[in-house]
Amino acid sequence: MTSDNMINNNNTISRSKNLWSGFLFGLGLAAFIDEMVFHQLLRWHHFYDKSTTDIGLVSDGLFHAFSWFATIGSLFMFADLRRRQSVLMTRWVGGVLLGAGVFQLYDGIIQHKLMRIHQIRYVENVVPYDLVWNIIAIIMIVLGGLLVFRTRKEYIT
Template identity: 75%
Template sequence: MAAEHNPTAKSNHPASSARNLWSGVLFGIGFAAFIDETIFHQLLRWHHFYDKSTTDIGLISDGLFHAFSWFATIGGLFIFADLRRRNALCFKRWWGGKLLGAGGFQLYDGTIQHKLMRIHQIRYVENVFIYDLIWNAIAAVMIIIGLSLVIRTNRKQQPEKAVPHEQ
């Protein structure tokens, strides 16, 4: 089906604009948490969500963290599906939200959970500084790119072409 511009699309409506952003943010948080859990907690086994107790408590905390990541991801996808159904999806704004959510989650994890609360570290090695630097630098890059996409979609005068979908 060819993509056609729908002049009645609600992509410039403030509520749709906010829903595009929040759908992306939720999906980004869930996606980043899922990647963190899968790679660093399970495959590499560098840490658990909560490392200040036994391994069993660490595994339970990982399970709760994993459930949280899926709730955020699914919540974001429900809003995404509704936006598509209403022909109100602004994909650039959604991606901006996704990068803001993922970067914000990662920066929160790297600063608050790792350094302030000290509930776990990225990796337990002699010099964790390089790991922290890379972790937080990647988060900052995601946030900057996400902000630039959101700002560009705020300034856009014309409604964006809706993403086509089959009915």
């Protein structure tokens, strides 16, 4: 393998690792904020609302653990990128927005509407809550996708 091929391969790996580190961080951060704000502070719902409150609290704990595993794992990947001086911050932020948006859209469509394991809030007219939740998710996905697309050929010097 020529040195140019090794450089290109290392740049491809670094771009991919920046994206995945950001994606996992965004996923974990959005899950953490969802769990902290909507589950604990506002008490609008639990991760799993089709059973008792005790089961709902246990499901919240497991959900919280998942969010932290994703967040901590992403930070180990980010630390490795920093050690190698391979951080592409714009690409990483794009990954964060994509991860957060994908989590939120999945939660809003799959968990809220298709699986019905919980609703964002139990009120008579949930539509405004659903619209805001899903529109914010789509905005994050579009912005993240634009940043990732813009940095698709960015190289580590």
